[in-house]
Amino acid sequence: MFEKFKEWFVNTTNPTKRPILDFTRRIVMISGHQYMVRMAKEQDIQTLVEIEERIYGKAPWSYAAFRIELQRPCDRLYLVIEEDQQIVGFMGTAIDWYHYDLHITNIGITPSYQNRGIGTYLISTAKNYARHLKLHSLSLEVRVHNLSARRLYESLGFRNQHIKPRYYLDNHEDAVDMQANLLR
Template sequence: MAELSIRKMELSDISQVMEVETRSFESPWTEDIFYQEIVKNKHAHYYVMLIEKKIVGFVGVWIVFDDAQITNIAILPELRGNKLGEKLFRFTMQQAIGMGVERLSLEVRASNTVAQRLYRKFGLVAGGIRKNYYSDNNEDAIVMWVNLK
């Protein structure tokens, strides 16, 4: 069985992260955004998931006091459906709890029912809608959140 690991994202990971990013999102972030998040955002925590030393997924979370906001999470499309997203999300929640986070939230496309189902497994509930949130097609975002304590 292939070795799976999760660790803090490093600058040298950005090129592999970009592969996951561009294959996962209609409006992908740029390398510079990831660079800024890792180097300059003191609230940002990014992690990569590796199988046999190849990055297959990543997650970002901003932690401000006792609140956490998932900025993005993605798994390579061909590996979805293997519970990797679930493992990565669980890891992120555990990290957040370890840092004293009391509430976790995120935005998810209204059409992304697969992701919504995953988040509900971890107790997240819909708490609101951000109209026309996504700039690529003006799709609404559902705000989901959970109390961790």
Template sequence: MLELTIRKMELSDIDQVMEVERASFTTPWSREIFLQEIVENQHAHYFVMLIEKKVVGYVGMWIVIDDAQITNIAILPALRGNKFGEKLFRFTLQQAIGMGVKRLSLEVRASNTIAQRLYRKFGLVPGGIRKNYYKDDNEDAIVMWVNLV
């Protein structure tokens, strides 16, 4: 059985997080953005998923008062389809609830039906559209949200 761990992201994780980021997104965040999120953003909470001590996924969220916004979530493409994203998202929801969050939202590409299906499993529903949200191809984002209490 593989050792799977989810824990708070540390500065030493950023290089491996960047591997997941570059493999997952056409316009990846920079190393500096992750550094700023971890060190300077008091609202940011980032977690990594490790298998045998290697980062295979991560998630970030901002919490302001009792609202949470998922900033990003990614699993290495080679490992998708193994319910790792579901485990990471469940963990994130548990963390949010433990921090007093009442509502959680995120944006997801209109074409990313696999992610939308995952979010619906956890009660998220579409709440709106952000036209031309993604700058790489002007794709719309669907805003999804859920009340946690």
């Protein structure tokens, strides 16, 4: 039993034992439009911040925060989605190796591209990626008052877990912690 624990501990706490997360660039059709999905690069960070500014008025994530995330290839995967070589959305994920969970850290779609199925596609991609890594769940937080996003996540199999009081720094709004079980 101890040997099994030791092997698990080394594999999950030692970054050199973990695989570098990878994603193969691909062309996809969503609602009759062609997009390219690829891993985010440092050169994309300013665009990601600008997308967040368009969505929220002020970017919740700074340039430095995105940069730190992109420098963690063993437990972070950030994807961008482009139309005509212009980034129109992105999604960030973090692996919790201890709980076998892929956590969606952030997702943003340029307002003029919202309600076209891009967010749904990115979340489905995250689910497939998590299954590929043999993870047990996909999780995220969402603002309590963001009912349209909560309905979308519920339609994609997420269930409310609990409330995180005063979670968001900008206005101290509560967050709903949601999780989709991937073992079914």
